[in-house]
Amino acid sequence: MRKTAIPSSYPAEGTYNFSTIHVDLSCATPGATIHYTIDGSEPDENSQVYCRDNGLLHLEGKHGSSVSFTLKAYAEAEGLERSRTVTFTYRFNCFAKGYFRHTMLREPADGCPGLMCIEDHDLDRMFLVIGTERAVLIDAGWSREGDLPTLCKELVGKDIPIDLVVGHGHPDHIMQVENFLAAGCKVYLPSRDLELAASFGVNPAPGSTFDLTEGMKLELGNACLTVYEVPGHTPGGVVLLDEENGDLYASDELGSCRRYVPDSAFLQLDPAFTLETNLRALDSFIEKTWGKVKRIFTGHNDDILDGPGYLHALRTAMAKAVEGGEEALRPSYRSAAESMGSGTIAWEGDWRYDPFWAAVNLRFLYDRDRDAVPPKYVKGFQPELAKFDDFLDK
Numbered sequence: 001m002r003k004t005a006i007p008s009s010y011p012a013e014g015t016y017n018f019s020t021i022h023v024d025l026s027c028a029t030p031g032a033t034i035h036y037t038i039d040g041s042e043p044d045e046n047s048q049v050y051c052r053d054n055g056l057l058h059l060e061g062k063h064g065s066s067v068s069f070t071l072k073a074y075a076e077a078e079g080l081e082r083s084r085t086v087t088f089t090y091r092f093n094c095f096a097k098g099y100f101r102h103t104m105l106r107e108p109a110d111g112c113p114g115l116m117c118i119e120d121h122d123l124d125r126m127f128l129v130i131g132t133e134r135a136v137l138i139d140a141g142w143s144r145e146g147d148l149p150t151l152c153k154e155l156v157g158k159d160i161p162i163d164l165v166v167g168h169g170h171p172d173h174i175m176q177v178e179n180f181l182a183a184g185c186k187v188y189l190p191s192r193d194l195e196l197a198a199s200f201g202v203n204p205a206p207g208s209t210f211d212l213t214e215g216m217k218l219e220l221g222n223a224c225l226t227v228y229e230v231p232g233h234t235p236g237g238v239v240l241l242d243e244e245n246g247d248l249y250a251s252d253e254l255g256s257c258r259r260y261v262p263d264s265a266f267l268q269l270d271p272a273f274t275l276e277t278n279l280r281a282l283d284s285f286i287e288k289t290w291g292k293v294k295r296i297f298t299g300h301n302d303d304i305l306d307g308p309g310y311l312h313a314l315r316t317a318m319a320k321a322v323e324g325g326e327e328a329l330r331p332s333y334r335s336a337a338e339s340m341g342s343g344t345i346a347w348e349g350d351w352r353y354d355p356f357w358a359a360v361n362l363r364f365l366y367d368r369d370r371d372a373v374p375p376k377y378v379k380g381f382q383p384e385l386a387k388f389d390d391f392l393d394k
Contacts, residue, residue, distance in 0.1 A: 004083040005029040007036075007050075007073040010352050011260040013088040017095060018123050019063060021260045022056035022334060023088075024352070025073055032077040040070035043085060055335030056262065061092025063121055068092070095121040098145030102155060105304075108132075112245060113223040116155055117297075118148075124172045125299050127249055128152055129242070131220025135162045138240060138249045139299055140176035148176045149183035161186065165212070165225075167251025168237040169193030171200040173299060181208055188212050190229075190236030212238045230254065230285050232267050232278040239285075246294025248307060254282075254314060256300040257358055262333035262351040263300060265314070268342040268363035268381065274370050275346060275362045275378075279318045286311060309356040313348045317358045321346035321365065326379050332361060336382045343380030 005028040011021060025034050034050040035043045038057065050057070050073070061067040068091045076082040095101075099121045108114030114130035120141040127138045135156045141148060152162050164180040166173060166189040174197050180187050181204060189197065189204070191211040197203070216227040218240070225240040230253040237253040255265030267278050293307035321328045329344040333351065336343035342361035349357025362378055363386070369376040377383065 001081045004032050004075045004077045004080045006083040006086050007034050007075045009071065009073075009088045013071075013090055015091040015093055016061070016260065017093055018061075018261070019092065019094050020058065020060045021090065022058055022262055023071065023090070024052060024056050025050045026052075027075040027083075029075060029077045029080065032075040034073055034075045036071060036073035038069050038071050040072065043072050043074055053331040055331070055338065056333055058335070058338060059090050059092075061094045063094045064096035066091065066093050097121045097143040100141075100146055100148060100151055102128075102151070111222060113220055113242070115247070118151070118155075120146075122172070123300075125297070125301070127297050128155060129220065129223065129225065129249075130156055131160075131223050133221030134160055134219065136218060136220065136225060136240075137162060137164050137180075138297075139167055139173040139251055140164055140180065142172040142175055144175050144179065146176075147179065149180050149185060163188065163218070165218070165240065166190070166193075166197075167239065167249070167253060167299070168234040169196035169200070169202075170234065170252065171202075173251060174200065174202045177202050177204060177209075186210065188218075190234075190238055192231075192236030193234050194236075196234055196236075212236075225249070228285055228288065230281055232273050232281050233265060233269065235270055235272065241289060241292060243292050246292060246307065248289075248293045248296045250296050251299045254296065254298065254311070255358060255360065256298040257305070257310070257313075257351065257356075258301055259351055261300075262359065264332070264334075264339065264342075264345055264359040264361040266340065266342075266361055268361045268386070269340055271363060271370065271375075274364040274367050275318055275360065276322055276364075276366045278360075279315070279322055282311075282315055282318065286315065306356065310358065313354075313356040314358040314360070317346045317348035317360055320348065321360075321362075326365065329362075329379070331380065333359060336380065336385050341382045341384070341386035342378075343382060344378060 035047040071088040074085040106115040116128040118126040163186040189209045218225040240249045296305040347359040364370040
C-alpha cells in the first residue's frame with residue numbers, strides 16, 4: 001500500500017535569534033491531514049490537526065536564554081498508509097534586553113551618506129544615516145535598557161550632531177526616546193502619535209520633541225531626507241526618502257514581509273482607518289514619489305526590499321480587497337489573537353517563495369463600514385482582541 005508523503009515545515013528547523021517564529025506544515029499528498037505535537041511527544045490520531053487557516057504555529061523563545069521546541073508530525077490520507085513521523089527542532093537563542101548589534105551597509109563617501117543597520121534585542125531595525133554635517137538615527141527600539149545614543153556616537157566617529165527621528169509611536173520603535181533627549185540630541189516624533197507613545201510609557205516633556213510634517217527636509221550635508229506622511233499603521237506615521245540615492249526609510253508604515261514571521265501592515269490597529277482610506281494614502285504616496293524609490297528599509301525585514309516590486313505587491317493586495325470585497329480576503333497567517341483581533345488579510349503572493357509579497361490585516365474594509373451604526377467589522381475581526389497589551393512584555 002502506498003504511503004502518504006511526509007510533512008514538511010517552513011521555515012526550516014534551526015536556531016533563531018528572534019523571539020518568535022511562525023511555522024507552516026504542509027504535505028505533497030493532496031487532501032492529507034497532518035497530526036502534530038510541539039513538546040517532543042509522539043503524535044497519534046488524538047493529536048492536534050494542523051490547519052493553516054487557523055493561523056501558523058506560533059513558537060516563542062525567551063530573551064536572555066535559550067529555548068527549544070521539538071515539533072513532530074505525520075500525515076495521513078484516505079486510501080494511503082500514514083507517513084512516518086518526522087521531527088523538526090527549533091532553537092531560540094534570544095538576546096537580553098539592552099543588546100544592540102550593528103552592521104555597516106554603506107561606508108560614507110563624498111556624494112553619499114554612510115548607512116548602518118542597528119538591531120535591538122528583538123531584532124527591531126533602526127537605521128543610522130551618516131552625513132557630512134549631521135547624522136540621523138531612524139527609530140529608537142524596543143527597550144529602555146542599553147545606551148543607544150553613546151553607541152551611535154561611537155559608530156559615527158566624528159563630532160557632528162546626531163538626531164533621532166521616530167517614524168511612528170509604537171513601543172518597538174520609541175523606547176530610547178528619553179535616552180536621546182537626556183543625551184542632548186534633537187528628537188523628532190510625529191505630534192499625532194504623541195498620545196499613542198504616551199500610552200506605552202514614553203511621554204516626553206511638552207515642547208521637547210519636534211514634529212514631522214509632509215515635505216519637511218532634514219539636511220545632512222551630503223544628503224537630504226524628505227518627510228512623507230503615510231497615516232494608517234498609526235495616525236501620525238511618516239517615512240523618509242533620500243531622493244538622491246533612492247533610499248526609503250519606512251519603519252512600519254508600509255508594513256513588512258518577513259518570511260519566518262509572516263507579517264502584515266497591521267492596518268487594523270486604529271479604528272479611524274479602513275483599507276479603503278489606506279489605499280488612498282498609499283496611492284497618494286506612490287504618485288508623489290513615482291520613480292524615486294529604489295529600495296525600502298523597514299523596521300523588521302531581514303532583507304532590503306526592492307522599492308517598485310514591493311510597492312506594487314502592497315498596492316495590488318489592497319486594491320484586490322477593495323475591489324473584490326470580503327470574498328477577496330483570506331484567513332490571517334497569524335491568528336486573530338496575535339493580530340490584535342484581525343482574522344483576515346488582503347494579500348498578494350506567497351510568503352514562502354515570492355520575491356515580492358505583501359499582506360495587510362484589517363478591521364474595516366470600507367469607509368462606510370467604519371461609519372455605520374453599529375460599525376460593520378470585516379469578517380474574522382474580533383473586537384475583544386483588538387489590544388496591544390500582549391506585546392508590551394517584549
